[in-house]
Amino acid sequence: MRISDKFEELKSRNEGALISYICAGDPSTELTKSAVKALIKGGADIIELGLPFSDPCADGPVIQSATDRAISAGMTPERYFELVSTLQVDVPLVCMTYYNIIYKRGIKKFIEDCSSSGITGIIVPDLPVEESDELGLACAKNKVDLIFLVAPTTNENRLHKILDKSTGFLYMVSRTGVTGGSTDIGTDIADLLTGIKKCTDIPIAVGFGISNRNQVADIISYGAEGVIAGSAFVDIIASGKNVEHRLESLACDLKSGCRE
Amino acid sequence: MNKSKYGIYGGQYVPEILMPALQELEDEYSRYRNDPQFQQDLNYYLRDFAGRETPLYHAKNLSRKYKTKIYLKREDLVHGGAHKLNNTLGQALLAKYMGKKRIIAETGAGQHGTATSMAGANLNLDTLIYMGAKDVVRQKMNVYRMEILGARVKAVESGSKTLKDAINEALRDWVTNVDTTHYLIGSVVGPHPYPMIVRDFQSIIGKEVKEQIMQKEGRYPDSIIACAGGGSNAMGIFYPFIENKDVSMFAVEAGGSGMELTSKAALHSASMCTGEVGVLHGACTKVLQNQNGQILESHSISAGLDYSGVGPELAYLADTGRINPCHVSDEEALNAFHEMSRLEGIIPALESSHALAYVMIKAESGELGDLVVINLSGRGDKDLETVIKAGKWKGGNI
Ligand SMILES: Cc1ncc(COP(=O)(O)O)c(C=O)c1O
Numbered sequence: 001m002r003i004s005d006k007f008e009e010l011k012s013r014n015e016g017a018l019i020s021y022i023c024a025g026d027p028s029t030e031l032t033k034s035a036v037k038a039l040i041k042g043g044a045d046i047i048e049l050g051l052p053f054s055d056p057c058a059d060g061p062v063i064q065s066a067t068d069r070a071i072s073a074g075m076t077p078e079r080y081f082e083l084v085s086t087l088q089v090d091v092p093l094v095c096m097t098y099y100n101i102i103y104k105r106g107i108k109k110f111i112e113d114c115s116s117s118g119i120t121g122i123i124v125p126d127l128p129v130e131e132s133d134e135l136g137l138a139c140a141k142n143k144v145d146l147i148f149l150v151a152p153t154t155n156e157n158r159l160h161k162i163l164d165k166s167t168g169f170l171y172m173v174s175r176t177g178v179t180g181g182s183t184d185i186g187t188d189i190a191d192l193l194t195g196i197k198k199c200t201d202i203p204i205a206v207g208f209g210i211s212n213r214n215q216v217a218d219i220i221s222y223g224a225e226g227v228i229a230g231s232a233f234v235d236i237i238a239s240g241k242n243v244e245h246r247l248e249s250l251a252c253d254l255k256s257g258c259r260e
Numbered sequence: 261m262n263k264s265k266y267g268i269y270g271g272q273y274v275p276e277i278l279m280p281a282l283q284e285l286e287d288e289y290s291r292y293r294n295d296p297q298f299q300q301d302l303n304y305y306l307r308d309f310a311g312r313e314t315p316l317y318h319a320k321n322l323s324r325k326y327k328t329k330i331y332l333k334r335e336d337l338v339h340g341g342a343h344k345l346n347n348t349l350g351q352a353l354l355a356k357y358m359g360k361k362r363i364i365a366e367t368g369a370g371q372h373g374t375a376t377s378m379a380g381a382n383l384n385l386d387t388l389i390y391m392g393a394k395d396v397v398r399q400k401m402n403v404y405r406m407e408i409l410g411a412r413v414k415a416v417e418s419g420s421k422t423l424k425d426a427i428n429e430a431l432r433d434w435v436t437n438v439d440t441t442h443y444l445i446g447s448v449v450g451p452h453p454y455p456m457i458v459r460d461f462q463s464i465i466g467k468e469v470k471e472q473i474m475q476k477e478g479r480y481p482d483s484i485i486a487c488a489g490g491g492s493n494a495m496g497i498f499y500p501f502i503e504n505k506d507v508s509m510f511a512v513e514a515g516g517s518g519m520e521l522t523s524k525a526a527l528h529s530a531s532m533c534t535g536e537v538g539v540l541h542g543a544c545t546k547v548l549q550n551q552n553g554q555i556l557e558s559h560s561i562s563a564g565l566d567y568s569g570v571g572p573e574l575a576y577l578a579d580t581g582r583i584n585p586c587h588v589s590d591e592e593a594l595n596a597f598h599e600m601s602r603l604e605g606i607i608p609a610l611e612s613s614h615a616l617a618y619v620m621i622k623a624e625s626g627e628l629g630d631l632v633v634i635n636l637s638g639r640g641d642k643d644l645e646t647v648i649k650a651g652k653w654k655g656g657n658i
Contacts, residue, residue, distance in 0.1 A: 053553070053554065054419065054554040054555045055419065055424060055425075055428050055540065055541075055555050056428075057274075057275070057427075057428045057431040057432060057435075057541070058275045058432075058435065060432070061418065064418050064419070068418075068419070071554060076552045077552055077553070078552075098539075099273055099539045100538045100539040100540065100547075100549070100553045100555070101552070101553040101554075102553075103537075103538060103539055103544075103553065104536075104538060104549065104551070104552065104553030105552075105553065125275050126273045126274060126275060126539070126542070127273060128272060128273070128274065128275075128276055128279050130271075130272060130279075131271055131272065131273060148276070149275070149276045150276060151275070151276045151277040152277075153276075153277050153278075153279075153280045153281070153438060154276060154279075154280065155280060158276075158279065158280065162276075173276070173277065176277050176435060176436055176437075176438055176439075177277075177435060177436040178432045178435055178436065
């Protein structure tokens, strides 16, 4: 399913999107399969599936550990695409990985593999818009959305460059920092959102440090079309206790914030 | 050509959060690099604090033994014991001019961390050093040095707990504190403009050699040899000679304990010689990686060469044939360490011993010509424990 169709559908229901991240193969492909089902059952609208890289410099400790577990358990790009093609789900699947993983496989091949396995969008946190031309071309050819990040440090000039190349949705980073931790949702986020929304119609999803329903409700009330939560889900997986059930209830709780 | 690139290498592969900071750094650097006040300040520190210029020393015993006229560029005499201070003084001063209050740095052996702590203490900047937890144990003395100099040292427990993970952690810190903080990278690696800035600050080595060798010999050397981890001492001595096509240049990488790879690790750190094109720590360069694109842990007896990547400009110069990448093993470097100490009365750093070893191995072949300059990038006092542990102690009763 294309990302834009999902956002259209949600708009007609007047809901925000819950985008949930987990790392593929953490701690096994079997668990990833059941975790994806649980997240969707709980209300996740889009699944962001991390393809682990050994040196994830944009991630905090929670996702770093997930990455280590997944790589140790044998996750590779080959197995990732196999896994994705066996997930029979009717929500958009987004791949999150670092540029070297894509580069090594070959940009064209990587995006073709995304397309044929059922990935409809891709997020590359260490690839700024300036370096993205080749990947952008491959994505356009294969109908895979290339999702860019904007940050509180992004100035207007850069924002326009990024919006020019963005498809699917825009990933707004809630604060300077890495993934995980907790973010205070305050007026600075509201101002950022307002500023960006003046320049674009593309849906905006806010991520980094999102773990509870109140944060979600605030972000949606400030005008975002979606929220992204990752470390909170990965924490549950890391605990190894009652994983599917707790993933489902957290997704359900966060999703309720999207409906307020 | 895009000025952030060297051929296909270089660029800026970093999170969006950092892009404005890289732009700011580039702007401020181009503003100050030719600013007379900045230059005057930097020259003052380089002369009166660091002890420049360093001698170009004719190593007569080594020359006699290897039947080649060998000069040593004595970066071991720079304050702190290595070339690293040339760069940290330059960047710390730049940070000061930019109004930053805080500097952070990564370190492997602790040499760059120490040089950063020295510059930070002197210029009154709050200094935090990231160091892999394994390296903290291996290089205890340098941890003490940094702490005595007033820096804080943070042990990095993630990933392989070595230099590459310390760089990741420093990047994460910078992403979080980008407004107040300058990330003081220790080699010609990382996103543009770092490879350029560090090369410029280290180029003082090659500029001095150019004048000194002219005075002493009336000509340029046939070849210049430097070890290469990230590649800052190599770029520093090579750069001013790039236009002099008759000067051959050799970048000696760490061959470690063998040239093999496993799916997780290499037994060496020879990224220029054996690595494949990839993206690591913000730049496209040659990196040690497996077929899936995961970065391999590297190995070298010298912690300062123990890195899975290499500066993008070096990767480019190697591709174009202007420099010759090569490697020597742990064993060969250890032998050179001892031979140099006994022949010349200078204990070289294990990093620099790689450059020495290459000359010792190749001198007789004639490949290096008659007049050779070796960059003696640092002194070896920091390495005594490593040498003793390697069982390479020659003589002595301890
Ligand atoms: C004495 C010495 N030489 C060389 C190096 C390697 O760094 P680079 O290749 O950047 O010169 C180090 C790094 O710590 C060092 O301490």
